[in-house]
Amino acid sequence: MVSFSLHTQLAADTSLIGRLSGCQLLLMNDARYPWLILVPEQDGLRELHELNDKTFHAVTDAIKSLSASLQALTEAPKMNIAALGNLVPQLHIHIIARRHNDAAWPGPVWGVGTPEPYSEDERQVLLATLREELSLDAT
């Protein structure tokens, strides 16, 4: 097991959905967009290309699967996939369902407006739905 602790900013902004493919899958606490974040559980990573080939394939296969699932679940017309990390250096991949009337369309979501946190009820229902749809558990 390699060492890992989630960046404090990611921990503050998200809830854990579950684990897959050596990653934590997080839900961004922003009701404006269905927004997943995938974080490989290995300290010190900054760039997608720093993953070794085996882990890279596991992570990218997870991105493919999660993007397809989130688009099917939300019926969103567009997905945005990105590894940026300009502000939070720990490697993390955004998987975001976009709608033509969302708060940032057609621009990117980062840095636009103010996050709108889910209510506690909404958050728990959404986490349960995502865990069921993605066949994950929260441990």
Next chain:
Amino acid sequence: MVSFSLHTQLAADTSLIGRLSGCQLLLMNDARYPWLILVPEQDGLRELHELNDKTFHAVTDAIKSLSASLQALTEAPKMNIAALGNLVPQLHIHIIARRHNDAAWPGPVWGVGTPEPYSEDERQVLLATLREELSLDAT
């Protein structure tokens, strides 16, 4: 050979560096950032997850290799990788070298300011350098 024609907006904004892994590799004509765009040569694609598994692996392996090469070549402290497509629907993947003093740092580059085209000399030198570093030819 599947049908393919490059989206007119991508054609207008870029120069062809070469082809690899069933994709066109393009140089964005914006001297503010070293900015590659990878476009799978298959009409009708909109989302990364729509690629079949074999093509997905070829494309993501190319992203990994190009990101590592562009970071090594530019010595940029950060890479940004993204498949957005909110404005140009044809599937294309951005591979951008970011610096702490670039025109958009630490925000994303899309929609920020006005592109600064390369001079014709700069563009030709950069294309030749990229073709050599990436072992591509322009055909």
